[in-house]
Amino acid sequence: MTFNENANVGGNTARRRGAGIAVAGGGITGLGALAVLLLGLFTGGDFSGILGPLAGGGGGGEESEVANCQTGADANRDDACRLAAASLNLDQYWARTLEGYRQPQLIIVDGSTDTACGTASNQTGPFYCPPEETVYVDPTFFALLREQFDATAGPLAQLYVLAHEYGHHVQQISGIMDAYPNNGSGPDSNGVRTELQADCLAGAWVADAGEQTDEAGVPFLQAPTQAQVRDALNAAASVGDDHIQRESGAPVNPEAWTHGSSEQRQRWFQIGYEGGYQACDTFGVSGGEL
Structure with a gap:
């Protein structure tokens, strides 16, 4: 999706942080974060070196503004600025949609940093940390999507990916995470329903993304093309549990799913895209309808 070049995106509050030492504490929720855990689960490998030691902690690493990120043209040129600029769209959309919305912090990760939920890096993937109400994204993760999961990972x-993590923030502040706590893995688990709902909420925002504007009334983003929507669907398919299992050389095992299949992730994104956030009740349907 393309930013209008003259849109003012300089008001974003995203921060850059890096060079932290990974320590983990609270729960971690995200599109890519559990992919590393899944690889260990499916292959029997030890990925603790990627995820960091599982002991309490959080914070760390110096923060700075996202440099050279003032206009839509800047966002079109740079992945980090694109994410920072999109946070303005997402916050505006959810502030208009959800009563009592409060914006999360967005941290653009350089290399790695420690958080209250564990390592943030391109290896753990983008994730939302509920205790901090913070989204962490290392833009180099998108290169890994292309190299390891056959995704195109375009704009x-x-x-x-970012909107999916913001979907988790909406779930956190609206009480959905508390109402439907993690109850293990499996195709009908709360974890799968949580992730599919975040995909659906992301689709709802994408459909409306061309409606958010800067203070001068200039739309931040141009309406998505069908080719761009297909690219987003490709990313959703690439992080489906069944696809990750196949890529790791393991048989497809739905009982180990925590995020949903490629087909489910694409379908729920499409449900949100076509029906809006009101259509995203993944907890109100039977397992056969997921």
Whole structure:
């Protein structure tokens, strides 16, 4: 999805942080974060070196503004600025949609940093940390999507990833996470329903993304093309549990799913895209309808 070049995106509050030492504490929720855990689960490998030691902690790493990120043209040129600029769209959309919305912090990760939920890096993937109400994204993760999961990871695919994590923030502040706590893995688990709902909420935002504007009334983004929507759907398919299992060389095992299949992730994104956030009740349907 393309930013209008003259849109003012300089008001974003995204921060850059890096060079932290990974320590983990609270729960971690995200599109890519559990992919590393899944690889260990499916292959029997030890990925603790990627995820960091599982002991309490959080914070760390110096923060700075996202440099050279003032206009839509800047966002079109740079992945980090694209994410920072999109946070303005997402906050505006959810502030208009959800009563009592409060914006999360967005941290653009350089290399790695420690958080209250564990390592943030391109290896753990983008994730939302509920205790901090913070989204962490290392833009180099998108190169890994291309290299390891056969995704094209173009601009709209990147914004889908970010919108998915913002969907988790909406779930956190609206009480959905508390109402439907993690109850293990499996195709009908709360974890799968949580992730599919975040995909659906991302689709709802993408459909409306061309409606958010800067203070002068200039739309931040141009309406998505069908090719761009297909790119986002490709990213959703690439992080489906069944696809990750196949890529790791393991048989497809739905009982180990925590995020949903490629087909489910694409379908629920499409449900949100076509029906809006009101259509995203993944907890109100039977397992056969997921």
